[in-house]
Amino acid sequence: MQTSTGKREWRLCRDGFGDAIIELGKTDRRVVMLGADLSESTRALWFKEKYPERFFSFGIAEQNMLCAAAGMALAGLIPFVSSYGVFLSGRAWDQIRTTICYSNLNVKMAGAHGGISVGPDGATHQALEDCAVMRVVPNMTLVVPCDYHETRKATLAVAKMYGPAYVRYGREKVPVVTNEDTPFELGKALVMRQGGDITFIANGYMVSQALDAAEILAGEGIEARVINMHTLKPLDREAIIRAAKETGRIVTAEEHQLAGGLGAAVAEVVVQTYPVPMRMIGMPDSFGESGTPEELLTKYGMTAEKIVTAARSLLNKNGETATV
Amino acid sequence: MSEMSELEKLQRMCRVVREDILRMIAAAGSGHPGGSLSAVEILVGLYFSRLRHRPAEPDWAERDRFILSKGHIAPALYAVMAHAGYFPREELLTLRKLGSRLQGHPAKGRPPGIEVSTGSLGQGLSIGVGLAVAAKLCGYPWRTYVLMGDGEIQEGQIWEAAMSAGHYRLDNLCGIVDRNYMQIDGSTEDVMMLDPCADKWRAFNWHVIEIDGHDIAQVVAAYDEAASVKNKPTVIVARTIKGKGVPFMENKAAWHGKAPNAQELELALSQLY
Structure with missing residues (x-):
């Protein structure tokens, strides 16, 4: 597990999310993807390219997107919603709390651009409160994976469980400190x-x-x-x-x-x-x-x-x- | 002849539902009589005539979906559901009490038949959009109905939802606006002007039906027209009277969220028309 600092590979967590949703789309027809105009950046576009009929654009309107995802979950689908963490967890907090979590609906949220390492975009786009506001809502599962592999595994894992889940990761490449075979179990450190x-x-x-x-x-x-x-x-x-x-x-x-x-x-x-x-x-x-x-x-x-x-x-x- | 008797039955049901609403809210000591009373024909016309549902089998897969976006009129929904057979009528008097399934605002599955929790205004139409998109994707035959308050459509999210429903041409989605022109702080037009209300929906690519929301024949006909419209969502803008049926409550913003006391309940029941 211990890797010497100099030899680490650096990869995007976002790519781990993107690869996972492509896998999920292939194996489970209930998986659908919703995007709010950031689909290339969040890798939702990768899903859209493979399964265009199961990708839904909602424009720059996160509150509607989250509640529409709730409706899709009520109909038995497994909606994945992706956006930047500030907009997902902040703009749509009441929608996540009251519509998704209070009703315990099977909506999966991917909050990209978490943390200060978002960089030059500045404070508006650096999600630094997202974990706090997602953590306090009952029924929520909240995962903060550490690298590409763990983001992929976390995305696959939240798709398998029932209930609201939020996966949070950053914008930049980060050191790969796990590998394909590293165990990953939700709720187990x-x-x-x-x-x-x-x-x-x-x-x-x-x-x-x-x-x-x-x-x-x-x-x-x-x-x-x-x-x-x-x-x-x-x-x-x-x-x-x-x-x-x-x-x-x-x-x-x-x-x-x-x-x-x-x-x-x-x-x-x-x-x-x-x-x-x-x-x-x-x-x-x-x-x-x-x-x-x-x-x-x-x-x-x-x-x-x-x-x-x-x-x-x-x-x-x-x-x-x-x-x- | 049989059509007449059907309408008469629905009208009689509206009266009984209004009585139940008043008794429930009085027993609870809090709640929202004004908007509950204005939406009675809208709900009765749906649950007792056009909604495809099985009260004894609340999660029947092919049921039409109903979302009460204006969740504060839960008493009206509970009364209608009890009469439809979802749960015993006696349970209505447990409204808002500790341990009751009848929460102050609707909670998913309590009792079964409540599709989703609502109460924070402005979110129900988006849920309806998601249901309607999913039904189209999967080829499900059922329709989705969403009841909104008119004050509620001041929420920006309603227009995000309206835009997306028009965009996806959701002809399996029917919105209803309970246009009673009143909200807590007073007239909707004073608090935040909504007119021209119908034009707003048309501009978002919706088919609009404007009706007298207390004329049960118009209500039922509007649901039929909505079901026949293709390639567009439909909104029924139902002109109603807040507090309808109880003269001293009608058009009084003060009765938006206040329970009648024992004397007021007696007076209300005696005057109910």
Whole structure:
């Protein structure tokens, strides 16, 4: 599982979504695709090219698209809705809450362009609150895959389960840290690296950064466990509790606001079950701005180096627990 | 002759449904009498005449679909469904009470026959669009009906849905606007002007039928006309009176969302026409 940083392949999560929906379209005639004028970018176009009769354009009108997907689900179809995360989770939140989730309808949502790494488009297009607002709605399943393979597997997995599901991923190529054969089970965290001194719990792009951080610390004789918490809801509470008990310190890392995201979800479990010191890496209650993905991730502190710094703050020289 | 008696039966049903609406809302102590009373003929004409459904088999695959987009008039829908045989009439008095299936706004499957949860205005027509698109894709024969309030069509999403229904030529979709000209804050034309209402729908490529929404013969005829229109969705703009049937409630915005007390209920039932 551990890959040396320099040799990693970089691929688009969006392509994992695109490849998955083509597979789904082939094997299940109930699968339909809805697009809101971003079909090339979200890869919905790949589905349209193969199965034009099962692709439906809804124009720049996300609220209608989400409720139309609800209607299609009521008729027994499995609608996939794709757009940018800000528009899907923000513009259509009430539609997702009241029409889709309250009625527990089988609508699958693909929120592209999650995170600050959207880059030059700036704050309007950088979805940094999407996980928080999707996580709090009952009946929702929320997945934040870490790379191409995991996005493909997550898309296939949400198609198989019944109920509303949201898959969130970014715009840019990200390091491939899993492979075709890496296990993926909704709601079951993936331990990507064993370690007993501290645990990093990450999702999305930040999984690769957590792995890099663990490598850096390994050079200092510190063994960090790295947990890929791809499913944010339902959360794998057992994996979190085990990490708290066995390593005594947790650093979370996500490309999302610190409020309401992965770190908050982990903290909710930790403080109620086995309190241990924690640090959280993510967006510090701020909107983004234009810049390259690298510049923005560095400026706002979502890097392997920041995870290392946070880890060090939890570990003193002797590896004992720091005071909170 | 038999047609006359059929209409008379529907008219009698409207009266009984109005009584039930008033009793339910009074028993609940809250609810929306005004818009419930204005939509009675629209609902009775559908459920007791033109809707293809099997109350004893609520998930019959070939049933027509009905979506109550103006979810706050749930009491009218529940009363009509109870009389149609979906559930016992006695249950109506459990409206809005803890543990009741009859939620303040309709909740999917509670009781069976409620197709989807509604209550946040502006979303039902889009659900209808999805159902109608799916029916066309899969070759299903059933039709989809969506009842909207007139105040509700101030929601922008209604026009997103209207645009998409016209775009996909959904002739298996029928919208109904309960055009009672009243909403919570007063006249629709004062709160946010809706006229020319019919022209708006025509501009979105809909076939429009304008009727007196309290004339049951016109209501039923409109459903038939809608079913005969090809290549376009149809909207029935039904001119109605908010609070219809209870003189002291008619055209009074104050009765949009207020329950009658015991004396008011007695008065309302005695005056009901």
